[in-house]
Amino acid sequence: MERSEIKNLLILSILAGKIMLKNGAETYRVEDTIARICKSRNIDFVETFVTPTGIFLSVEHEDDLFSYIKRINSISIDLHKIEMVNDFSRNFVSTDMTISEGIKKLTMIDQGIPYKNKIRYLFAGVAGGFFTLMFDGSLLDFLASFITSSSLIFLLDQIKKLPISFFLSNVIGGIFVTFFAVILYTLGLGSNINNIIIGSLMLLVPGVAITNAIRDSISGDFLSGISRTVEAIIIALAIALGVGVTLRIIVNAFGNIDNIRSAVNVLF
Structure with missing residues (x-):
């Protein structure tokens, strides 16, 4: 040659x-x-x-x-x-x-783009909704998680266009899921706010990173295994930070999420 x-x-x-x-x-x-x-x-x-x-x-x-x-x-x-x-x-x-x-x-x-955005948003919602059902959520929780999960993927697509680190994008994702789920819950769409948030957050959980970390370590690629493990930990911390800060702000402002829902029911 x-x-x-x-x-x-x-x-x-x-x-x-x-x-x-x-x-x-x-x-x-x-x-x-x-x-x-x-x-x-x-x-x-x-x-x-x-x-x-x-x-x-x-x-x-x-x-x-x-x-x-x-x-x-x-x-x-x-x-x-x-x-x-x-x-x-x-x-x-x-x-x-x-x-x-x-x-x-x-x-x-x-x-190439193997799947159209409409299909991605649809099945992202389905995935988040069924995770909610798996965590013993109701049909209304399923619907709320469906809407939240679809909106989350749309948001992440927009974030990818910006020069933002993966840590910050996951923090924003956690904030968005929590805030959006609380809004739907206060409007009466859903019976358990925890199931809605957890089901929607499953789309952010670094399952592939954790799996690859284990497989790389088993194969002897310890550097890659450690790197992917750290990546998974950082993503998990970013999600927890986004959710925790948002819930803390809401609780400090209103005392209880159910208080918001009660106030909305009285007004409407």
Whole structure:
């Protein structure tokens, strides 16, 4: 292979790893995918090191050493894109797909939007509502949690457009869920404010981060395991901070949430 082809191969493999990592894949899976892509084009020496915030790749070919470093700034959850990159890597390894064709396909995967916003908002509401039912909520609690959860995802989509850290976005999410749930509860939509808040907050709980932390640690990637564990703890603290501060302000102002509901019932 010529030097230009090797450079393009590094770009291709790093792009595949970036898509997987920023959409919630485990670090060992990203490393394995990058190594397989490089070795499929007769690159004998491939060394890759992946952390939750960066990818380091070095390959050696005919006494030439090539290195590539990629910084990952944002991480979200999109398991569908991870599956698509997995399928792509299998096809790339087992066929004669050119590197340029591979880069085009990965770019389409990276820029693609698998689900429309209306569908995302709908099923976010369904997820939050059924979590509320799981916590022994009523049908009115389900409806309140449905509205709150759908509105939360809409809010998070708007926050992503701003240069805000993931800690602050989760604090804002916790504040919004608590405040919005209290409003719906005072208007008579729901019978248990705790079930509404808890069910809606489940959309913010870092379940994938916790799972990946365990899987990375089991695989021997202790750095990534510790990093993801810290990430999950910080997200949990941010959610607790948002909810706790909002409830404290409301309680200090009105004494009790039920007092607000009683006042609204008297007025209307």
